[in-house]
Structure formats: C-alpha cells, structure tokens
Amino acid sequence: MSWRTGDNIASRPWRGRVRDYDLFKELTIGVVVVGLLVLGLSAIFSSPDDPGVTLKSWAAAAPADFVATATAELGGSSGTAGYGPPYNSTPDASQHLGFFNPQELSGVRLAIDTANDFVINPLKTQSTQLPAVAVWTAATADQQAKWAANYSAALAAAPDGDPAQVAKGSYGPVPELAGALLGMARSGNLDGVLQNSGQPYNLNYTPTILFLGDGSYFPSLAAAAHLTGDQWGVMNETGNTPGQSWLWLFSLFYQIEPFKSSPNADILVVSTMLVLSLLLTLLPFIPGLRSLPRKIPIHRLIWKDYYGQR
Known part of the structure; x- marks a missing residue:
C-alpha cells in the first residue's frame, strides 16, 4: 500500500x-x-569578545604595514587594485567555471580606484590641504606608478619596513602622502571618511574591509585566532555573529583536491x-x-x- x-x-x-x-x-x-x-x-x-578591528587600531599597532599598504594602493599593486569585477576591470582576474563567468557578467558595479578612493580623496577632506596631493594629481599615471613602486621596494628593504629608515630615492610625494594618511588613521578620521556614504546610518564597510585585507596586519590577526580557513568544523567564534561552525561543509572542500589548488576554488565550491x-x-x-x-x-x-x- x-x-x-x-x-x-x-x-x-x-x-x-x-x-x-x-x-x-x-x-x-x-x-x-x-x-x-x-x-x-x-x-x-x-568565546572571546574581541573589539572590532579598525583602521585606527591598525595604524596604532602596525604603522609600517599601514604605510606599505597605502603605498601599494597608490601604485595599484594591492589585492583590491587587481581583484577584477565588481571593483575594477582587471583582465583575467575573475574566477570562472568553463565558459561561465558570473563575475564578468556582473560587471564593475562597485568601482574602486584604490589610489583615489583609499588615499587621495580621504586626504582631500582634511581642513589643511596637503601640497603633496596636488603634486600627485598633476603627475602622469606612469610617473605615479614609478614613484609608488620605488617607495614600495625601499620600504621592503628597510629594517622592519620602518618608513623612518628608508634610503633616499626618487619617491615623489608618496612618502608624504602615506605618512599623512597614517596620521589621519591614527586620529580615527580615516574610518569615518571611508565609511561615509552620505546616509545617516551606514552599514557598508566594504572600503574599510578591502583596505584592511590588502595589508598583512588583518590576516595576521586571523592566523593568530585560527580563523584562516584551514580549520573546519565547530570552533570558537569572536563577537556575536555566525562563524565557521555552520560553514564547515564549505570550508571542507577548500581542504581537498581539486578545489584546494584550483585558481577557481570559490566558484567550484559554491557550485558543488x-x-x-x-x-x-x-x-x-x-x-x-x-x-x-x-x-x-x-x-x-x-x-x-x-x-x-x-
């Protein structure tokens, strides 16, 4: 029956x-x-209830990393600058599944120019205008990239990446711009400027998170808290938001082949x-x-x- x-x-x-x-x-x-x-x-x-990571706390805890990241944003060599859609149109940056490329189909919907959006425009909001901003904006794109590349290399060669110990070189206004942005972050103003959407209540933290993610300070905090993704299953979670405990199956696929070594791991895992x-x-x-x-x-x-x- x-x-x-x-x-x-x-x-x-x-x-x-x-x-x-x-x-x-x-x-x-x-x-x-x-x-x-x-x-x-x-x-x-x-679980520990750690305070949220801000640009202010980053600038206070790891100023050398902040300056190096700001320089990379100016030179267009950061992760965000080469991410592709929806932030920019970097060629061959998006993940795809065969001919299916949803990242390209979405297009550039949240256009981000890292040099202007993360460094130059925030500095323009200060009451005292920085002459270095005018020097930067008047230069050609090739000259800007050369200045930023030279300063990035000099920072990498300096002891502990300390900007104060960088050797003399052709850096243009980059050291002054990065230093001014560091001071702005230390005061807490940069957090407010990057998150200001013109609305009374802003819940869009995308610019701040992208800027944080381009440095090494934020990932180092994740590694110290065992939140880098190489641990899957039930785990302690900071704060009051859902964490990896309900994403264990997603995280599992990232630990096995062919997902683990694939440049298209994200779209493969989501499709599975x-x-x-x-x-x-x-x-x-x-x-x-x-x-x-x-x-x-x-x-x-x-x-x-x-x-x-x-």
Whole structure:
C-alpha cells in the first residue's frame, strides 16, 4: 500500500503505557535548571569578545604595514587594485567555471580606484590641504606608478619596513602622502571618511574591509585566532555573529583536491554546494531515496513501545 493512501498512524488510539506528566516540573527543569547550566558553562567556555578591528587600531599597532599598504594602493599593486569585477576591470582576474563567468557578467558595479578612493580623496577632506596631493594629481599615471613602486621596494628593504629608515630615492610625494594618511588613521578620521556614504546610518564597510585585507596586519590577526580557513568544523567564534561552525561543509572542500589548488576554488565550491543543496531539496521527490526511511526502519527502534502493541 502506498504511503500516501495508508491508514493514518496519528489517528490510532494509544494502547501503550500511560503515566502522569508534571508540566510545572518540566518547565522548571527546562527554563531554570538548563538556564543556569547554560550561563555557568558560558562563563567558563565562552568565546572571546574581541573589539572590532579598525583602521585606527591598525595604524596604532602596525604603522609600517599601514604605510606599505597605502603605498601599494597608490601604485595599484594591492589585492583590491587587481581583484577584477565588481571593483575594477582587471583582465583575467575573475574566477570562472568553463565558459561561465558570473563575475564578468556582473560587471564593475562597485568601482574602486584604490589610489583615489583609499588615499587621495580621504586626504582631500582634511581642513589643511596637503601640497603633496596636488603634486600627485598633476603627475602622469606612469610617473605615479614609478614613484609608488620605488617607495614600495625601499620600504621592503628597510629594517622592519620602518618608513623612518628608508634610503633616499626618487619617491615623489608618496612618502608624504602615506605618512599623512597614517596620521589621519591614527586620529580615527580615516574610518569615518571611508565609511561615509552620505546616509545617516551606514552599514557598508566594504572600503574599510578591502583596505584592511590588502595589508598583512588583518590576516595576521586571523592566523593568530585560527580563523584562516584551514580549520573546519565547530570552533570558537569572536563577537556575536555566525562563524565557521555552520560553514564547515564549505570550508571542507577548500581542504581537498581539486578545489584546494584550483585558481577557481570559490566558484567550484559554491557550485558543488548548490548541487548538494538541490539534491537535498528534491530528496522527497527522488524515487528510491525517498523510500529509504521505510526500507531502513530506524524509527521502529525509537518508537518500539508503540510498534510492539500493533
């Protein structure tokens, strides 16, 4: 007999054992006892609630890294500058699955010019205009790139990347621009400028996150907290937002081949998860798979008292 036309189990009278049920006792255990247990265990095993990382905290903790990143933004050599859509039109930067390239299809929707958006325009908002800004904007693109490349190389060669110990060279206004941006970040003004969308309530932290991600300070914090993605499964999480514990299956694929070494790992993992999610959604409609619960009657073990009375 088909499971659709069979007799309704829920309508059958219960013929098993009957016992009294104390609702008040159940409520007390469920709310008071469990609540106290949760609070006690949370106090002992809770995750750290670290403060949010800002450009101000970055500039204070790792000024050399901040200056090096600002220089890379000026020279267009940062990760964001070469990311491709939706931030810029860098050739061959996007991931694809065969001929399917959703990143290219979306186009440049959030155009970001790292030199202007992360460095020059923020400096223009200051009450005292920096002469170096005018020198930079008056130069050709080739000259700007040369200045930034020279200063990036000099920073890399300096002890600990310290801007104060950089050898003399042809850097144009780049050292002054990077130093002024560092001072702006230390004061906390840069966070507000990059996140100012003209709206009273701004929830768009994209520019700040991209700028942070281009440096090495932010990734080093992730590595110290074991949040770099090479650990998957249930884990402690900072703050109050969902973390990797519910992304364990996504993260798992990044640890195995062919996903692990593929330059198109993101789109491969997302495509795999879409297929698996579709199979899960259609499970009740797939012949054979939908009949497994009846063929493997684990439910009879769970409700053995009921099925024993039949």
